[in-house]
Amino acid sequence: MTWLFYTLPLLLLLAAIWIYNRLVFNRQRVAEAWSGIEVQLKRRSSLIPPLVECVRQYQQHEQDTLLQVTRLREQAEALQGAASAARSQAESRLGQSLRQLCVRLESYPQLQADRHYLELQQAISDCEQHIQMARRYYNGAVRALNVLVESLPSNLVARLCGFQVAAYFTLDDASQGESPRLEF
Structure with a gap:
């Protein structure tokens, strides 16, 4: 019976250490995923x-759209280092504005034929796909951390050690997830 007296606390301690290490791993994965989004x-x-x-x-007559894209880019850059929720909203608005700009520019045949424009458009399209993949990875990492923080018995260790749920990368407006409307 004395072996149980010594073994049970040791097993509980080992379980707590294992849970703590899982929480740390997932917190670091969330941070790494957010870093990927920032890149x-x-x-x-x-x-x-x-x-x-x-x-x-x-x-020149699309000046308003260009000014809006520039303004949104400056707002997004000003939020570097800010909380992920605020930054995700600004970046979502910027992405929507870029998509609208590209749709508006489809009616300019000479611009579409310009090699530099095509390369930039392709680079931005590739970049948007990478951002989308990085957001998915981030949200997956957040989900894994949040499950640990909120479920038993890991929530006891999380609460004791100060782990918090992380915020998902979301759209601040559902219309930002829609494809831009083509206007001809």
């Missing part, structure tokens, strides 16, 4: 000025 957002942000300049050379 892709920075890449997209660096592609916008050349795109805007290329488009500006072809047409």
Whole structure:
């Protein structure tokens, strides 16, 4: 019976250590996933000025759209290092604005034929796909962490050690998830 007296606390301690290590692993995976999103957002942000300049050379009457894209890019860059929820909203608005710009520019045949514009459009399209994949990975990492933080018995260790649920990367407006409307 004395072996049970010593073994049970040891087993509980080992279980708590194992749970704690899983929580730490998942918290680090969330941080790494957010870093991946930031890398892709920075890449997209660096592609916008050349795109805007290329488009500006072809047409001036889309000036409002170009100003909006530039303004949203500046807002998103100002939120670097901010909470993931605030940053995700700004980046979602920027992505929607970029999609609208590309749809509007489809009615400019000479712009569509320009090699630089096509390369920029392809780079932005690739970047948007990478951002989407990074968001999915981030949300998966958040889900894994949140399950541990909220389920028994790991929630006891999480609460004791100060682990919190993480915020998902979401759209602040459901219309941002829709495809842009084509206007001809």
